[in-house]
Amino acid sequence: MRSHVEQIQSIQAMLAAGHRCVELERHSLLLWGLVGGGLCAFTDLAINPDRFPDNTQRAIALFLWLAVWLGGMSWLDHRLTRQARQAREETLPFAQAQITRAWWMLLALGTLSTFAMFFHGGGDMIYALWTVLLGLGIFFFGLFSRPLIEWIGLAAILLGIAGLASGLSMNGARWLTASSFAIGLPFAGWLSARTDDSHAGRRILAVALWLAVVITPALAATRLVPTASVPTPTTATLNLPAGTILPLHIDMNSTLVTISPESSVPVRVTRNTEIALTDGQPDGRYRFDQGSWHAIKDGVLYLRIDRIRPKLDAGKPEIRMHGDFAFKGE
Amino acid sequence: MTALPVLDPLLHQPVRTQIAAYLAGRGEATFAEMKRTLGVTDGNLDAHLTKLLDAGYLECRKETSTAGRPQTVFFLAPMGRKAFATYVANLSALLPTKADAQSSLASPDPIPNPTH
Numbered sequence: 001m002r003s004h005v006e007q008i009q010s011i012q013a014m015l016a017a018g019h020r021c022v023e024l025e026r027h028s029l030l031l032w033g034l035v036g037g038g039l040c041a042f043t044d045l046a047i048n049p050d051r052f053p054d055n056t057q058r059a060i061a062l063f064l065w066l067a068v069w070l071g072g073m074s075w076l077d078h079r080l081t082r083q084a085r086q087a088r089e090e091t092l093p094f095a096q097a098q099i100t101r102a103w104w105m106l107l108a109l110g111t112l113s114t115f116a117m118f119f120h121g122g123g124d125m126i127y128a129l130w131t132v133l134l135g136l137g138i139f140f141f142g143l144f145s146r147p148l149i150e151w152i153g154l155a156a157i158l159l160g161i162a163g164l165a166s167g168l169s170m171n172g173a174r175w176l177t178a179s180s181f182a183i184g185l186p187f188a189g190w191l192s193a194r195t196d197d198s199h200a201g202r203r204i205l206a207v208a209l210w211l212a213v214v215i216t217p218a219l220a221a222t223r224l225v226p227t228a229s230v231p232t233p234t235t236a237t238l239n240l241p242a243g244t245i246l247p248l249h250i251d252m253n254s255t256l257v258t259i260s261p262e263s264s265v266p267v268r269v270t271r272n273t274e275i276a277l278t279d280g281q282p283d284g285r286y287r288f289d290q291g292s293w294h295a296i297k298d299g300v301l302y303l304r305i306d307r308i309r310p311k312l313d314a315g316k317p318e319i320r321m322h323g324d325f326a327f328k329g330e
Numbered sequence: 331m332t333a334l335p336v337l338d339p340l341l342h343q344p345v346r347t348q349i350a351a352y353l354a355g356r357g358e359a360t361f362a363e364m365k366r367t368l369g370v371t372d373g374n375l376d377a378h379l380t381k382l383l384d385a386g387y388l389e390c391r392k393e394t395s396t397a398g399r400p401q402t403v404f405f406l407a408p409m410g411r412k413a414f415a416t417y418v419a420n421l422s423a424l425l426p427t428k429a430d431a432q433s434s435l436a437s438p439d440p441i442p443n444p445t446h
Contacts, residue, residue: 004424010344011351011418017367018355089362089401091393 022096022144027080029189035073036134037182039066040127040174059118066111074104095144102140106133124302124328127173131160131180138188148197151207152188156180159211169328170300172222179218187213230293231285236277244269257319288327302326335420338413340385345370345378350387350406350414358405379404387413 047065052058078100085092110133117123139153159180163173187210195206231237240246247264276285276293284296294300307322341347348368353359359367365375382388387410390402406414 004421007342007344007347008418008421008425011347011421014348014351014367015355018352018357018359021356086399086401089360089399091358091360091363091403094357 019095020144020146021093022099022141024141024145024149024189025081025084026189027084028077029185031073031077031080033182033185035069035181036130036185037178039069040130040178040181055118059115062118063111063115066114070107070111074107093144099140099144103137106137109133121304124170125164127170127177128160128164131163131173131177132157134177134180134184135160138185146192146197148192148195148203148206149188151203152184152191152210155207155211156184159214167328169222171298172218175218175221175225176215179214179221183217184210184214229285229295231276236280238275238277238282240269240273240275242270242272244273300328302328335423337420337424338417340381340387341413341417343378345374346382347417349375349378349382350410350417353388353404353406354411354414358403360401360403362401364404382410386410 043062043065047058047062049058052061082092110130113129114126117126135153135156135158137153138156139150142148142150142153159176163176168176191206191210195202197203197206245266245268248267249261249264250259251261252259271288272290274287274290275282277283285293286296287293303323303325305321305323307320309320309322311318311320341350345368349364352364352367361375361379364379365372368375370378379388383390386407388404389407390404392400393403394400
């Protein structure tokens with residue numbers, strides 16, 4: 001009778017080994033880590049409003065940029081994986097082939113969403129979206145690999161959501177996504193190869209270590225890497241003390257209303273603001289209360305119009321618009 | 331009194347059971363993959379694969395890698411898949427149920443084990 005029990009246990013172990021047969025190659029983790037991290041860190045240098053002033057042009061350029069890098073890397077990874085498997089006289093399991101296709105779909109979804117955000121808004125959550133997509137990809141692979149990979153995938157998904165929910169700055173979210181790719185992916189493979197994940201306690205410890213290793217460099221980069229070049233002592237700056245009133249000119253494309261270019265709304269600055277000047281004109285760099293310098297193109301200034309309401313004021317119709325204009329660089 | 335289920339003698343061997351179970355879970359595998367997973371020698375694995383192939387439980391196909399080296403990919407034939415499912419069902423039927431385990435605890439085995 002005991003041999004029957006052992007036989008059943010042996011069958012269960014082999015069935016599990018057969019089902020969880022997906023193995024991520026070392027080159028896959030390194031390639032995707034480098035490309036994902038590199039795209040997060042350097043895309044703004046290649047695709048920015050200085051090079052592509054028009055919104056549509058910039059959207060198309062970024063779409064092509066992402067499509068070339070991610071598409072090329074998908075092709076290269078697939079080819080290297082097949083070669084590695086054949087060199088080891090192994091086949092690519094059916095499950096792995098299917099999950100690889102799902103991974104490509106996630107990358108396509110991320111690329112299309114990035115493109116769509118230029119026209120439909122939501123750009124402040126772009127890095128959170130990519131972190132969640134990365135987490136989903138890791139989770140899918142983990143379903144047919146080791147439970148620890150599954151857990152790391154879930155941790156990455158929660159990390160992306162937590163970053164967004166906690167109001168993490170655009171710059172912080174960017175470094176967090178870069179770190180999740182560049183450090184998180186290779187480290188997940190390293191941890192998986194060296195951790196006995198049969199106990200939930202060890203898995204929790206491994207996931208906590210993974211989170212610490214991913215979050216710490218991201219936080220350090222957020223603090224240490226300046227988001228805008230600091231003006232030299234000779235650079236002219238303009239101080240706007242709190243309470244200064246500025247005219248806000250609104251330039252709006254609309255087929256419904258027109259705004260006179262001469263009209264403006266007076267706005268009062270609520271923080272001591274310093275702006276850098278180049279050739280006598282503001283060059284887009286600014287700082288508040290003697291803090292660190294930022295640039296308009298960093299995307300840490302956040303404008304959202306969330307309510308438009310028609311009203312009658314003393315019998316006269318008017319439109320009231322409510323918006324949030326905030327600084328997310330702290 | 332019901333007859334005890336009969337276990338397929340071809341599959342009722344640890345290595346061959348493991349081969350069938352692994353292929354049932356994975357779909358297909360090469361010789362090298364099975365050798366690594368099962369931890370057996372080339373000769374041992376080859377002998378068991380030959381028996382399963384001869385019985386029609388397994389099928390195989392040749393693939394040529396980009397390096398030009400041929401490799402054989404093994405997978406369960408429909409007959410092998412059916413035989414494996416029957417084998418697992420019969421083996422499960424032979425396992426003690428919870429009620430059996432409780433009754434054996436209540437009334438110890440009257441035949442003493444000579445090894446104790």
